[in-house]
Amino acid sequence: MAADYRFDESITLKLQRDEAIVLFWYLTRELWVRENNKLSASFIHPAEDHSLEALVQQLFPPLMDTGAPDAAGVEIAAREHLLKRYT
Numbered sequence: 001m002a003a004d005y006r007f008d009e010s011i012t013l014k015l016q017r018d019e020a021i022v023l024f025w026y027l028t029r030e031l032w033v034r035e036n037n038k039l040s041a042s043f044i045h046p047a048e049d050h051s052l053e054a055l056v057q058q059l060f061p062p063l064m065d066t067g068a069p070d071a072a073g074v075e076i077a078a079r080e081h082l083l084k085r086y087t
Helices: 016-034 047-057 059-067 073-085
Strands: none
Touching: 016 047, 016 059, 016 073, 047 059, 059 073
């Protein structure tokens, strides 16, 4: 490969916590619940699934506290909080 695309460099994303929670739970639902997985039907290359799995893995550590026993409540509250900022 002649071009230097710097593929081995890390990048940093900044999200508000509500955005990160909504994105994390959406991706886990879409990537891991395969029977209703519309997201993977849109993939044109296997690398797309791997890139989203990598994103989920990066979102998980700072959001560990959003899991059981009140995961559904946290996700609902994050959705509502996020929409309030944009409506």
